[in-house]
Amino acid sequence: MSINWFPGHMAKARREVEENLKKVDVVIEILDARIPHSSHNPMLDEITQHKPRVVVLNKVDMADRKETDAWMARFKSEGKYPVALDGRNNHIIKKIEPLAVRATAEIFERMEKKGIGRRAIRAMIIGIPNVGKSTVINNIAKKKIAKTGNTPGVTKQQQWIKAGEQMELLDTPGILWPKFEDEITGRKLSLTGAIKDAVVPLDEVAIYGIEFLLAHDPERFNQFYNINVSPSDEIVDVFDAIGKSRGLKAGGNEINYEAVTNRIIYDIRNGKIGGYTFDKADA
Ligand code: GDP
Structure with missing residues (x-):
């Protein structure tokens, strides 16, 4: 489901994501593997700054495998931790967690040196509407918790859910708006279902x-x-x-x-x- 984004929504969504970012060690960005560039909102780079990033190329079942491999290589070269998967499959946490561990290794090493005891890695899922955020969260939680629909600004009590052996995940995803740089991006977003039919x-x-x-x-x-x-x-x-x-x-x-x-x-x-x-x- 997608919504119409007005400036008020955007400001609110940004604020919410920024608030939640303070609570986590690592960001898990969900992208649509068919449009890894167009389903990324560059605002995320601005607000996460140097937080380590796991990039999930979701809906890999509908993408071109060769291109997905090329995107994986590109994200690795940018210092990110990519994985390609079908969010509906079982055991996706087995693919995501090791990346979160690697992505946060330095942070925890530093904490250990300061004598801070080991705690769970804290993570949150972020992405534009319809890329599969709820699917991934529900799948990891093994129950339906992430609300369907995408209404920014509807606050609800957030909880940490256990994700794998060493990780905790915020049960509500951060939602960013689809950013149109140009008409072609709009068409790609529409073609993959990220934006409403009336928009383009x-x-x-x-x-x-x-x-x-x-x-x-x-x-x-x-x-x-x-x-x-x-x-x-x-x-x-x-x-x-x-x-x-x-x-x-x-x-x-x-x-x-x-x-x-x-x-x-x-x-x-x-x-x-x-x-x-x-x-x-x-x-
Ligand atoms: P959200 O808005 O980001 O939370 O996206 P949803 O989790 O609601 O997913 C949007 C649609 O994509 C739903 O119909 C899902 O069943 C579907 N979906 C999610 N992940 C995958 C995937 O990996 N492959 C396919 N084919 N569909 C998926």
Whole structure:
């Protein structure tokens, strides 16, 4: 679920995240593996400053594996601790916890030198809406605690939940807003379900998706829709071909373009056509 972000929401969300940051040793940032750049709000870098960062490339099941590997390498080179996973799978804590341990090793060494006794690593999950924050928290907690929906500013009593052997996790995630640098970012956010359908015109989102998939792997695209189009075809011809193949008519023989648009977006959002990564790691 996504919300409309107004300046008041943003200020409140930022304040909440800043407050919670004071309580933790490490930040676990959840990104959508299909858009690791576009699902990151750069504000986080500003407010976390030098806090160690575990980066979860979530929804890896719907991303391009090669690109995910390239993103992993990039995050490592930036001094972050990345992991790629499907937040719905069991035992994700076994992947996340060792990274949090490594990320905070120096902090705890320093504490030990000062004679401060060992305590659990404290962590919080942060990310923009719909990247899978609640899924990850509920999965680690083994019960439903993270509230669904994303309403910043609705405070609730926070609790620490046990996460693995050495870690404690705040049970409410930090929510940041999706940041649009440009139209293309908006389309990518919409295509992956991070922002509401009303924010970016859906025909532009569908056209962007078609162009990306056709440029990337025309054969897979054609096979999926049982059509025969090429990247150089007019976009309306691609819509017509899909409409015909899928029987999306508006009465008579007219193609129902709205239905085609919705179908394409649905298929891409849900990974039906295969794994794609829309942000390039080497860009
Ligand atoms: P939040 O807004 O960041 O808390 O996101 P949610 O946890 O509510 O997840 C948003 C949607 O993504 C839900 O429909 C989840 O079931 C789905 N989801 C979460 N993680 C994954 C994943 O790794 N793979 C897939 N395919 N879907 C996921």
